[in-house]
Amino acid sequence: MLRHCAGVSRRVCGGSRSYSQDVEEAAAVYVHWPYCEKRCTYCNFNKYIARSDNEDAVRSCLVREARTLIQLSQVRRVTSVFFGGGTPSLASPSTIGAVLEEISKYASLPQDAEISLEANPTSLGESRLQGFRDAGVNRLSVGVQSLDDGDLLLLGRTHTASDALRTVEEARRIFPGRTSVDVMFGLPGQNLASWHSTLHRILEHCDDHVSLYQLTLERGTLMFKWKEKAQVTFPDQELTAQMYEDARSILRGAGFRQYEVSNFARNGAVSTHNLSYWLGKQYIGIGPGAHGRFIVRTDQGKRRQARIQTLEPEPWMKEVMSNGHGTRKVTELSDYEILSELLVLGLRTDIGVSHKRWNDLAPTFGLHGLFKASQELKDLQEEGLLVLDEEGLRCSGRGLAVLDSLLLPILNQLQDSWAQSEKIQPHQPQPTAQK
Structure with missing residues (x-):
């Protein structure tokens, strides 16, 4: 009813x-x-x-x-x-x-x-x-x-x-x-x-x-x-x-x-x-060809997955009737892939990517670190296309209009910074602070 x-x-x-x-x-x-x-x-x-x-x-x-x-x-x-x-x-x-x-x-x-x-x-x-x-x-x-x-x-x-x-x-x-x-x-x-x-x-x-x-x-x-x-x-x-x-x-x-x-x-x-979607939160896709990004909670782990349902309605329905769902492809996302998506989608908004959200995913280097390591990103900031402040990273009004041209240098620097962070041993003993 x-x-x-x-x-x-x-x-x-x-x-x-x-x-x-x-x-x-x-x-x-x-x-x-x-x-x-x-x-x-x-x-x-x-x-x-x-x-x-x-x-x-x-x-x-x-x-x-x-x-x-x-x-x-x-x-x-x-x-x-x-x-x-x-x-x-x-x-x-x-x-x-x-x-x-x-x-x-x-x-x-x-x-x-x-x-x-x-x-x-x-x-x-x-x-x-x-x-x-x-x-x-x-x-x-x-x-x-x-x-x-x-x-x-x-x-x-x-x-x-x-x-x-x-x-x-x-x-x-x-x-x-x-x-x-x-x-x-x-x-x-x-x-x-x-x-x-x-x-x-x-x-x-x-x-x-x-x-x-x-x-x-x-x-x-x-x-x-x-x-x-x-x-x-x-x-x-x-x-x-x-x-x-x-x-x-x-x-x-x-x-x-x-x-x-x-x-x-x-x-x-x-x-x-x-x-x-744009702020990188979880979403579940239902129906033929739907996409999803969510964590499948199993005893084996809690990593976010990218899931794609079967495209055509008739095969999708057969799979749902047989398996309970019509998921055709599942890809476990790495932290680097999640960060890349966060930048690509988050920068589409006037809110952008907050420091908190970023640091939850990338505790080894912050958004400020990306800019310190790249003169090209500093130049884009000085030109007024990108804004990096206490709230996080976002595009200016002018930057939103040319977002596609901004993403390539940002993603290139993310790749370099991520590769560098991977070289650091996560369990390496830290020196004792001297008084």
Whole structure:
């Protein structure tokens, strides 16, 4: 039976027992719904055309895999759940509710935990939105992409600009303060004037969260083939860079904080789920092709693993029915790999990497040590692209715009510093201090 978010049954393991806030005790959960109505011309994600006869089977497998992986991780608290895809708004609210109910049986899922769902305008209506709300969803991410019908047609989207605006309006009423919109730039034929027009229209209708994504051409997509055949013309690199800078300026002027390279929020409406990825916290991936990063608690050790689920829905379901989960690949991460991921993801945010988080993982050398050993990093700091202070390491506003060019020297220095630290014998006797 479906219930309103505030009434969803969420068992707190151990009754009133208070659990540690340590990252090992908690995890975010990502649930992948693999189906879409059609494949967009630019998309190479792990998605498939929806079937009308297998939702019960998919629901059963999502529920079973959620149970297995949460038990395997032994996390005591789930901090957030994100239903992504694909187009998870094609699933019925009962499927979303069933997964949330199963998660809450094996870990504490607080009433105020962020529960997000990605949605496309064509798969929604007022009654369906309310159904998702009743199932436990409290945040919606709407794939608007553009407010130009010509752009939407070229992208292969199945909705119009008016469909998108109507959906955003409905979503804001049902999920006030927790409706996000996705918008793309760098589209074929797009110029600064049309991009500015799109942004200003978005600001007239959006809530408190906007995600900006530059169109990236992926080999094997229909749009990539169009470019190879010179059937469409794209903005050059300089123009797309200006589009990004203009968008940052316009959104800041409207009161938005750029808390991540592609994400902007005002009134505190940051996505706590996505922040958990970027700040290097644990997350459990459920569903075909989902990725996870969490510690599997066994007698043999407590090292974080990178886990990838089987891509295709049908083989994934067979594996879940046979083994309880569809994990296809498991890689035990070294401390160095965890540090590398922490830098690559953490520096995408305006928070950056804190000294505490870094020192928990690398007690032999600190962030200041990286900079002392590298003149190139010192130069980037002096140029105002990187900030290293008492809080930690982060990019400046200008640095976020050119993050890719900053990561290579940072990672190179990490590799050198790590190799040097490995030469130090961890149990070497220390000299006695003289008075």
